[in-house]
Amino acid sequence: MNPLQALLPLTPSTIEWIGTGAAVLTTGSFIPQAWLIFRTRQVEGISVGMYSAFTAGVALWLAYGVAKGSWPITIANAITLTLASAILVMRLRFR
Template identity: 50%
Template sequence: MQVDFLELIGLAAGCCTTAAFFPQVLHTWRTRSVADLSLRMYLLLTLGVLMWLIYGVATGSLAVTLANAVTLVLAVSILVMKLVYGKPSRKAFDHRPK
């Protein structure tokens, strides 16, 4: 299996853009804070990454496929944390005097 120079650039680019998600995933996991994360942005991003993954598989691009497979896992994990940790607590709706 021979990998050409452009594929190596694609793999390096994929590593950089995929690695950019790790700090957000770790920060969100540790703090459970998702208030400043945009749900719409992560929904669109996840959809886009899924389509890039399909494109990478369909075209046989190793760089596009690998980068987007890992990025999809990270983006989905952030999206899931946004949905789970972002649910308002019952206390937020309880306006009864104490």
């Protein structure tokens, strides 16, 4: 039993809801940034190195989610990969 389970017993369904909530919040957090860049074309504060590494990491998380058969991980990272890639492309295009 992991330490969290010892403190707060959680059902598998509750654990999936926690993962889904985390996925919605972290994935959704990229929408305002992508929209702002799309509208303003201002990308000066966006680091190419950071977004390149982040996008590669999200691609690996997506592969991990697919391999594990975890829908919250897979769907969240597919959407995040799309948004992060869009931000990276806009950063490279709108310099």
